[in-house]
Amino acid sequence: MMAAPGQGPWRGFFVLGVGMQSKIHIEDVHHSYTTPDGPLPVLAGLTLDVQEGGFVAVVGPSGCGKSTLTRLISGLMVPDQGLVAIDGQRVKGPRSTVGMAFQNPVLLEWRTIMDNILLPLEIVPNKLGKSERIERARYLLSLVGLSGFEDKRPSELSGGMRQRASLCRALVHSPDILILDEPFGALDAFTREDLWQTMHEVKDQEPFTGVLITHDLRESIFLADQVVVLSGRPAKTQFTLDVPNTGPRDLEHLYTPEASEMLAVLRHQIEIAQHRAPAEEETA
Ligand SMILES: Nc1ncnc2c1ncn2[C@@H]1O[C@H](COP(=O)(O)OP(=O)(O)OP(=O)(O)O)[C@@H](O)[C@H]1O
Numbered sequence: 001m002m003a004a005p006g007q008g009p010w011r012g013f014f015v016l017g018v019g020m021q022s023k024i025h026i027e028d029v030h031h032s033y034t035t036p037d038g039p040l041p042v043l044a045g046l047t048l049d050v051q052e053g054g055f056v057a058v059v060g061p062s063g064c065g066k067s068t069l070t071r072l073i074s075g076l077m078v079p080d081q082g083l084v085a086i087d088g089q090r091v092k093g094p095r096s097t098v099g100m101a102f103q104n105p106v107l108l109e110w111r112t113i114m115d116n117i118l119l120p121l122e123i124v125p126n127k128l129g130k131s132e133r134i135e136r137a138r139y140l141l142s143l144v145g146l147s148g149f150e151d152k153r154p155s156e157l158s159g160g161m162r163q164r165a166s167l168c169r170a171l172v173h174s175p176d177i178l179i180l181d182e183p184f185g186a187l188d189a190f191t192r193e194d195l196w197q198t199m200h201e202v203k204d205q206e207p208f209t210g211v212l213i214t215h216d217l218r219e220s221i222f223l224a225d226q227v228v229v230l231s232g233r234p235a236k237t238q239f240t241l242d243v244p245n246t247g248p249r250d251l252e253h254l255y256t257p258e259a260s261e262m263l264a265v266l267r268h269q270i271e272i273a274q275h276r277a278p279a280e281e282e283t284a
């Protein structure tokens with residue numbers, strides 16, 4: 001017989017079968033917000049697994065609950081119902097080993113770029129001494145092409161450079177999970193594509209499991225090894241696309257027939273998510 005959650009030799013762990021092997025396991029999650037007009041159901045039966053070292057892109061209609069999902073993974077919220085587990089353990093509160101970057105980099109203007117990047121190391125417990133912290137920050141800055149900008153203030157940097165700095169800040173404490181909530185959404189097309197390539201270089205060097213929220217389908221197949229389409233609100237997992245290892249990793253590969261086919265499939269799924277209520281879909 002299986003041990004009950006939190007009991008026996010599995011104390012603190014959940015016997016989840018397949019989900020046990022996942023880095024991030026989200027199972028049948030339901031969540032509503034309390035609003036003056038009553039509860040607003042946002043997630044209704046969302047299921048998602050991300051393997052260790054995997055990079056999953058989550059796409060779906062505006063307002064369907066994608067940022068809510070990131071809050072659940074980072075432990076800033078717990079769901080009303082269902083399971084959010086990391087390394088087989090239920091997430092019950094904020095985790096310090098998560099790194100996050102958002103559409104608006106929110107760098108502190110009164111701090112230099114170096115001091116902005118070092119901020120998480122001042123908050124998250126770690127064993128790094130001062131010179132090791134600076135070395136780590138310098139290494140990340142060089143990885144994203146920002147060497148030499150350590151002493152600048154955020155306002156002296158372009159939008160793309162600020163986003164690169166925010167990526168360094170998200171990674172400085174070596175998080176095991178990196179959550180990116182539309183980090184490139186506000187950038188112009190050229191800067192965005194530049195950052196996609198930087199992301200690949202970063203991913204090759206830093207061993208994290210990634211969740212990327214995006215509205216850009218090209219970005220999703222360029223960066224992720226799996227793309228999950230959420231239905232309209234209240235969201236559940238509508239469709240999952242595995243991007244083969246041979247998927248686009250150079251910008252020119254986005255124009256191959258294989259990439260075009262993946263994009264057409266995803267576009268079709270987004271149309272379904274935008275125009276059909278989830279209940280209709282089930283009976284279709
Ligand atoms: N704290 C909150 N209280 C009440 N309602 C909320 C709260 N946070 C989000 N919502 C509502 O929940 C729904 C889902 O919000 P969420 O931010 O998760 O969507 P999203 O998919 O990230 O949207 P977008 O694509 O615009 O970023 C929206 O209708 C939003 O207005």
Ligand SMILES: [Mg+2]
Pocket residue numbers: 066067068181
């Ligand atoms: Mg959002």
